[in-house]
Amino acid sequence: FSEKLYDYHGNTMTKYLGDHALPALQSRNGDFLLEELIKRWKQHEIMNKWMKKFFMYLDRYYVKHHQHKSLHDVGILAFKQEVYDSIKESVVGAMLASIEKERNGEAIDHQQLKKCVAVFEIMGMGTMDCYINDFEDSLLKKSETYYSAKAAEWMSTDDTPAYLLKAEAALKSEGQRVANYLIGSTEAKLLAVCEKQLLEVHQKELLERETSGCAALLKNNKFDDLARMYQLFGRLDEGLVPIVYINAI
Numbered sequence: 001f002s003e004k005l006y007d008y009h010g011n012t013m014t015k016y017l018g019d020h021a022l023p024a025l026q027s028r029n030g031d032f033l034l035e036e037l038i039k040r041w042k043q044h045e046i047m048n049k050w051m052k053k054f055f056m057y058l059d060r061y062y063v064k065h066h067q068h069k070s071l072h073d074v075g076i077l078a079f080k081q082e083v084y085d086s087i088k089e090s091v092v093g094a095m096l097a098s099i100e101k102e103r104n105g106e107a108i109d110h111q112q113l114k115k116c117v118a119v120f121e122i123m124g125m126g127t128m129d130c131y132i133n134d135f136e137d138s139l140l141k142k143s144e145t146y147y148s149a150k151a152a153e154w155m156s157t158d159d160t161p162a163y164l165l166k167a168e169a170a171l172k173s174e175g176q177r178v179a180n181y182l183i184g185s186t187e188a189k190l191l192a193v194c195e196k197q198l199l200e201v202h203q204k205e206l207l208e209r210e211t212s213g214c215a216a217l218l219k220n221n222k223f224d225d226l227a228r229m230y231q232l233f234g235r236l237d238e239g240l241v242p243i244v245y246i247n248a249i
Contacts, residue, residue, distance in 0.1 A: 048075030159212035
């Protein structure tokens with residue numbers, strides 16, 4: 001009866017997820033969706049763990065002999081196909097909305113986001129494909145749009161030193177964001193997107209402003225502002241070349 005038991009194990013998990021977990025998630029949105037995802041995934045992890053223990057014989061003999069997926073992998077795959085694939089876009093939307101709230105100064109639940117990120121990682125089943133393709137790519141696009149708008153806003157209201165202070169704070173916050181609830185490999189990609197929108201796109205205008213650009217800061221001995229300018233534009237490839245050119249003139 002091993003074959004029947006193996007098939008019944010997978011089919012039962014799939015049916016439960018489709019009949020109960022998926023409808024519960026589809027009825028939620030925003031932070032409530034994220035909360036429900038964490039709850040449903042935790043319940044599924046416990047069930048998957050105990051089903052593996054109960055039917056250990058299948059893993060030891062039947063699965064090994066017939067080269068089938070392990071019971072653990074069958075359980076994860078069932079969740080991925082029956083639940084994750086149906087709600088991942090809504091979950092990503094809710095996560096990005098939460099991150100934007102934090103960027104705008106609101107307090108958010110870091111642990112909630114960290115647990116959701118873990119689900120994306122686990123759904124990759126040994127790879128980072130789900131995290132990168134389903135979440136990280138959307139995060140980078142959303143970050144590009146957000147900081148493009150912020151940079152334009154700051155350029156219209158702030159002089160160069162004030163702008164660079166805000167840019168410095170934004171870059172620091174993005175690094176901390178990765179430390180708080182994202183995966184470390186995201187940091188370089190995220191900072192590269194932010195640096196381009198905040199620094200590279202507006203570099204020429206920031207440096208050449210008549211009353212607050214590089215030459216004006218040098219003339220007025222604004223050493224702290226110059227140090228910040230050097231540090232920030234030093235993050236870009238050849239970002240210091242325009243400063244050297246201005247000094248030469």
